[in-house]
Amino acid sequence: MEDFLKRYMLGCCVLFSLLISVGCAENTNHSEEKETVELTMAWSGTEEAFIERFKAPVEKQFDHIEITQVEAHSGNTEQLEEMIASNHIPDLWVTGSPGSTTAMFQKDLAYDLSEMFETVGFDLSRIEPNIVDELRSRSNEFLGADSNILGALPLKRGLSALYFNKDIFDLFGVDYPKDHMTWDEVADLAAKVTQEKDGIQYHGLHVHFHSAYTQHGVDHQNENGDPQYDKEPAFRKTLDLMEKLFNIQGNYPERPSDLNDAFMEGVLAMHATYDSTLTYTDAPFEWDIVTYPSWDNMPGIGPTSSGEVIGITNTSERIEEAFRVIDFLLSDEYQTKFSIEGNASPLVNEEIHAVFGEGAPAYQDIHIESLFDSTPQKRSANRFQVEHSLEAAGEPWHGRVSDDFYESGLTPPEFVRWLQERGEIVLKELEGQN
Incomplete structure (x- = not known):
């Protein structure tokens, strides 16, 4: 009888252990099973x-x-x-x-x-x-x-930087650009390296002006949707920079966009641009970067990220x-x-x-x-909230505005008035489409 009880108890223990093992295995398998x-x-x-x-x-x-x-x-x-x-x-x-x-x-x-x-x-x-x-x-x-x-x-x-060709600066004995320069300082530096040598015309600075404009963080329209080209200083300041670079003899051969490829060709001293990566890693000359130039009233602020x-x-x-x-x-x-x-x-x-x-x-x-x-830079709060967006319509201030200004023959104040008039016309056209 005693032996029977011992065997019975042993059998119960074994069975209990097996049940626990099976239960654990089931739980483990359940936890590992995850729907793909x-x-x-x-x-x-x-x-x-x-x-x-x-x-x-x-x-x-x-x-x-x-x-x-x-x-x-x-x-x-x-x-x-x-x-x-x-x-x-x-x-x-x-x-x-x-x-x-x-x-x-x-x-x-x-x-x-x-x-x-x-x-x-x-x-x-x-x-x-x-x-x-x-x-x-x-x-x-x-x-x-x-x-x-x-x-x-x-x-x-999005990365923004001022790229510069060391070889051109060395050629003319001009000091390299530095971090935290303003647009006026960079424009003055551009004048020093815009020269002709051995039959080659070297250009000082090319800028994607729309990118520089975004540093201001302002919209084409005010909170009521009205064009504000003649009231917002950002447009005039950007045009003044364009005019300053246009007036450097030899800096822009024709339209500003004609210099888009000039850096890689080795004839552009500085290029202020943006990209998601470094653009000129394969350039066949010595180059480097400094911070993207800033407006004098907005130190340390770059273009909007892209x-x-x-x-x-x-x-x-x-x-x-x-x-x-x-x-x-x-x-x-x-x-x-x-x-x-x-x-x-x-x-x-x-x-x-x-x-x-x-x-x-x-x-x-x-x-x-x-x-x-x-x-x-942060976009303005109403940039995409107005009912009829001039920016979404691509008029009249857009990525090609520097060419438009260059070819217009107008002064900055005159071009601002043209922008305002054009903006009002486009806005009426957009409102009439409803």
Whole structure:
């Protein structure tokens, strides 16, 4: 009897242990079983670049997420309409700049990313606030002034700098540009290196004037939608700079746009420009950068950012997973690696900026610190909130305004009056279309 009891108790213990083991195994298997989530991303880069930049790191981070490229530019209205017509609208979309988000917002496909912040624990303050404000303004452009959505977040910071050709400065024995110069100081320096030597005409400075104008942070129209070219000093100041450079004998051969390729040709001493990366890494001469010139009343303020952005479509059935991908792409870990490869981070983390370009040999001898020593300008609050936007219509102040001014033969005050008159005419045309 005693032996029977011992065997009985032993059998119960074994059975109990087996039940516990099976239960644990079931729980383990249940915890490991996670539904595979398939996400699509519209991005116009190559498949190889997509795998390296997005697919491989995302799928390594999330073992239950698979991400596939839709090779299209969601900022292209025609391609976006094709995706809508074929019912192949992506979960995620990436465009090259804030300006190319317009098509997505016009089609009412942008999802308000701020709805996911609490769910994922996303800290918006980690991102440069002026870039966020820019995207918030664009997000609400077609929804009215009372809207407050955030339809996109930056993946890259737009870079602005004053590039200079060391060889030209050495040729004429002129000191190199320095950080934190004003536009007037740079224009004066340009006059010293605008010379002809050995039959070659060297030009001192080329500027994308619309970019310089954005440093003012003002809109074409006031809060009532009325054109304000003759009341807002930013337009006159920008025109005065244009005229000063036009009057340097030999600086501009014809129209300003004729110098767009002059830096790489080795005949332009300085080029004030912006890009999402360093533009002239393959230049066949010695060059460097300093901070983008500033207006004398706005030290340390650069042009508005023009870097890459990312968003989610409101038709996605996997919004939380899609936002977790964005959260990862904006993590310190990912952005540090991204920065080392030579991509400027939109985060405010100075440690990430400090490693910019360390993995890119072409950047090793460049004054990288200049790129992060200016704050991108914030767009004006009403820039995209007016009912009829002159900027959206592309009139009359646009990226080609320097050529228009150059060819007009007008003085800055006369051209300001022309801008005002033209703006009023275009506004009436826009109002008449309703």
